[in-house]
Amino acid sequence: MAHFTKATSVKDWLNQRLAVEKLEKVMASEYWIPKNINFLWAMGMVLVITFVLLLVSGIFLLMYYVPTTAEAFNSVNYTIMREVDFGWLWRHVHGVAASVVFLIIYIHMFTGIYYGSYKKGREMIWISGMLLFVAFSAEAFSGYMLPWGQMSYWAGMVITNLFSGGSLHADGLVEWIRGDYVPAQAFLGRFFMLHVLLIPVAILGLIGLHFGALRIPHVNNQDGEEIDFDAEAKKYLDGDKAGSKVMRFANDFMSKDMMVVGVYLVFFFYLVFYNYGFAMDPVNFDPADGLKTPTHIYPEWYFLWSYEILRPFNIDLGLILFAFAQVIFVLLPFLDRSPNAIPANRRGKAFAIWFWLMLANMIVLTAMGKLPPAGIFSQIGLVSAILFVVQWIALPFITAREKKV
Amino acid sequence: MKNKEPIILLVVIFFTLVTYYLVEPFAHSQMHKHVESEGFEYADLPAMTKTGDAAKGQELVMNAGCAGCHSIEVAGMPAPMDAVMAAGAYGVNPPDLSNAGAVFDPKFLADLIKNPAHALKVEHKYDPAAGKMHPMVAFYGMGGDIDQEVADMVAYLQSIAVKKEELTPKVAFETACGRCHAVGYEEWTQIGEKPKFKHEKDSLAFDIKVIDYQDSLMKYMGKLPPDLSMYIRSRGEHYISTFVENPQNQLHGTAMPRVGVTPHSMEKVIEYLEDAGDTKRHEREAIGKNVMIYIIIFAIFALLWKKQVWRDLH
Numbered sequence: 001m002a003h004f005t006k007a008t009s010v011k012d013w014l015n016q017r018l019a020v021e022k023l024e025k026v027m028a029s030e031y032w033i034p035k036n037i038n039f040l041w042a043m044g045m046v047l048v049i050t051f052v053l054l055l056v057s058g059i060f061l062l063m064y065y066v067p068t069t070a071e072a073f074n075s076v077n078y079t080i081m082r083e084v085d086f087g088w089l090w091r092h093v094h095g096v097a098a099s100v101v102f103l104i105i106y107i108h109m110f111t112g113i114y115y116g117s118y119k120k121g122r123e124m125i126w127i128s129g130m131l132l133f134v135a136f137s138a139e140a141f142s143g144y145m146l147p148w149g150q151m152s153y154w155a156g157m158v159i160t161n162l163f164s165g166g167s168l169h170a171d172g173l174v175e176w177i178r179g180d181y182v183p184a185q186a187f188l189g190r191f192f193m194l195h196v197l198l199i200p201v202a203i204l205g206l207i208g209l210h211f212g213a214l215r216i217p218h219v220n221n222q223d224g225e226e227i228d229f230d231a232e233a234k235k236y237l238d239g240d241k242a243g244s245k246v247m248r249f250a251n252d253f254m255s256k257d258m259m260v261v262g263v264y265l266v267f268f269f270y271l272v273f274y275n276y277g278f279a280m281d282p283v284n285f286d287p288a289d290g291l292k293t294p295t296h297i298y299p300e301w302y303f304l305w306s307y308e309i310l311r312p313f314n315i316d317l318g319l320i321l322f323a324f325a326q327v328i329f330v331l332l333p334f335l336d337r338s339p340n341a342i343p344a345n346r347r348g349k350a351f352a353i354w355f356w357l358m359l360a361n362m363i364v365l366t367a368m369g370k371l372p373p374a375g376i377f378s379q380i381g382l383v384s385a386i387l388f389v390v391q392w393i394a395l396p397f398i399t400a401r402e403k404k405v
Numbered sequence: 406m407k408n409k410e411p412i413i414l415l416v417v418i419f420f421t422l423v424t425y426y427l428v429e430p431f432a433h434s435q436m437h438k439h440v441e442s443e444g445f446e447y448a449d450l451p452a453m454t455k456t457g458d459a460a461k462g463q464e465l466v467m468n469a470g471c472a473g474c475h476s477i478e479v480a481g482m483p484a485p486m487d488a489v490m491a492a493g494a495y496g497v498n499p500p501d502l503s504n505a506g507a508v509f510d511p512k513f514l515a516d517l518i519k520n521p522a523h524a525l526k527v528e529h530k531y532d533p534a535a536g537k538m539h540p541m542v543a544f545y546g547m548g549g550d551i552d553q554e555v556a557d558m559v560a561y562l563q564s565i566a567v568k569k570e571e572l573t574p575k576v577a578f579e580t581a582c583g584r585c586h587a588v589g590y591e592e593w594t595q596i597g598e599k600p601k602f603k604h605e606k607d608s609l610a611f612d613i614k615v616i617d618y619q620d621s622l623m624k625y626m627g628k629l630p631p632d633l634s635m636y637i638r639s640r641g642e643h644y645i646s647t648f649v650e651n652p653q654n655q656l657h658g659t660a661m662p663r664v665g666v667t668p669h670s671m672e673k674v675i676e677y678l679e680d681a682g683d684t685k686r687h688e689r690e691a692i693g694k695n696v697m698i699y700i701i702i703f704a705i706f707a708l709l710w711k712k713q714v715w716r717d718l719h
Contacts, residue, residue: 038409038413039413039414040413040417077590077634077682078590078634081685082590082684082685088684088685088688089692092689103421107417247718251714252714252715252718255710255711255715258707258710259704259707259708259710259711261707262700262704262708263704265700265704266697266700266701269696269697269700270697272693273689273692273693273696273697277429278429282638282639282640282641283639284639285635285636285638285639285682286639359420363420363423366424367424367427367428367431367432370428371432371435371436372435372436377435
């Protein structure tokens with residue numbers, strides 16, 4: 001057992017038991033961040049803030065939500081929207097944050113790809129981040145079931161149907177997932193559990209892993225420069241704050257984080273109060289009706305690109321490519337064979353084109369995923385989906401030929 | 406080193422806006438047919454050429470047998486049957502005419518009296534040649550100039566109706582929509598507002614009446630017209646008002662009749678639906694403004710803090 005002495009102050013008492021001073025250094029004041037980074041590096045903090053908004057608003061909604069097929073729709077649209085004080089506010093915050101969180105995740109992801117932040121010891125940061133993406137996707141989908149509107153019901157029907165595996169006709173698996181032949185009480189009950197317990201717990205664990213994965217390789221910087229963190233930290237602590245290439249996480253970088261968060265929250269609350277329609281689909285304000293299929297069934301915008309990879313092909317090929325699209329991003333650190341860990345635009349033409357084409361093509365896929373699959377739109381969708389797959393297959397070959405810069 | 410942040414921000418904003426434009430305004434413009442409002446002018450209906458006389462109109466309404474089916478509560482004329490029986494007989498309860506003069510367009514009322522299926526735009530359902538008659542019997546005149554007589558009747562209906570300024574959203578909705586559509590969130594049923602009952606037995610008895618009424622209505626319309634509680638969110642103001650103006654424009658072949666409301670009563674109907682499905686809109690606007698002010702101040706302080714902390718870092 002450790003030796004304890006009579007404490008001289010509350011801080012000392014805590015220090016002996018919890019090492020709070022050391023903890024503060026490790027987590028904040030001597031957590032070293034490179035200086036040559038831009039506001040895109042604040043997206044992590046923006047995501048934390050958005051996650052907290054989702055958690056807090058979700059807790060309030062959970063107090064009044066009723067997870068039964070008979071009452072779910074009314075508990076959301078009547079009880080929460082009309083009866084409960086500020087229930088409408090929590091719902092709009094929750095709905096908008098659930099959509100905006102994916103915008104920030106995509107910005108965060110493409111920042112990582114652009115600056116090569118998944119290379120040279122940072123592979124686990126990327127992999128844990130992609131696991132978080134999967135967990136957030138599951139969280140978003142399960143949450144979308146809960147208002148039990150037309151889109152909840154029919155999106156639930158379509159997405160769970162994917163598990164039949166096309167020609168495999170694994171209908172037993174689909175029934176097992178639904179707990180019934182069609183989405184009904186068993187289905188709603190288990191998605192409710194997933195949304196409010198199992199997936200949030202997984203997300204919290206993965207956030208811990210994601211932060212932990214960052215500790216040893218340190219944060220990347222916008223020039224891909226290799227920094228001797230120990231030497232630069234010493235320079236900083238010796239008083240040469242301006243000359244050092246690093247800064248403290250708190251308050252140095254955190255003050256910039258908060259500046260970006262401030263601007264972001266102006267944008268976020270503008271959406272919550274004045275432009276929330278994009279995050280709350282009108283069709284979902286019709287109660288679920290298993291006898292009435294909506295004219296257009298589409299997922300929320302952040303799933304559209306992968307939906308469009310499924311849609312243009314026959315069911316078997318579509319499912320294979322859909323599965324390909326779901327896992328391929330995780331493998332990025334191993335598919336990129338280049339020795340360079342610097343911004344995409346400085347890695348030579350081939351990868352620069354690959355990056356911007358991937359970004360543009362995913363936006364095209366997103367748009368085509370929502371549009372009715374007819375005429376020119378389905379042709380564009382087909383070409384884009386093929387291009388997406390070809391780009392990933394070509395990645396190892398393109399990057400292997402890249403010269404060391 | 407040159408500060409690249411503004412250009413990075415522009416790139417992020419550009420791709421975000423392009424994505425937003427494609428999945429929201431553009432995709433929706435491709436998915437839904439856009440119908441422009443015709444200003445509730447009902448240009449297909451003949452203009453009224455005669456000036457009506459309310460006193461003569463009253464006499465005509467009495468003698469033409471309107472009260473055989475319609476109640477006119479403000480004039481002390483009760484309904485000949487209750488709503489459930491009336492729906493059993495006609496498919497839908499014939500409306501009380503107390504406020505018809507305020508809610509409906511006069512040109513529409515005149516055409517309705519002379520040729521109901523035409524004014525209501527349900528001629529695809531009712532064809533006298535095929536023996537399918539509209540439940541409302543057309544008025545063939547009392548021997549004088551039929552246009553004058555119709556104008557007199559319309560003038561009478563206008564004279565007894567509530568004044569335009571006094572038309573409430575509730576009355577507008579009940580008169581124009583309420584006999585076919587329930588609005589559960591406002592306790593409205595097709596046979597009227599559900600009262601608070603002391604005994605469950607009475608409440609259940611009321612529900613059974615509603616179900617009986619709905620059964621007749623379902624037969625009459627082909628399906629039960631939807632509950633409109635959340636329609637302001639699921640369809641939006643533009644869709645609802647262009648639908649009401651001419652249902653055939655939005656949904657060809659629908660059994661829903663043209664209702665013939667004036668633009669003013671349409672606004673009132675929309676207000677009623679907003680009260681049902683977007684109850685907290687005024688609170689949202691008021692709180693939204695305060696939150697925006699607060700958060701802008703927060704952002705300014707955050708910016709100043711960053712500037713102060715970073716002064717030593719360069």
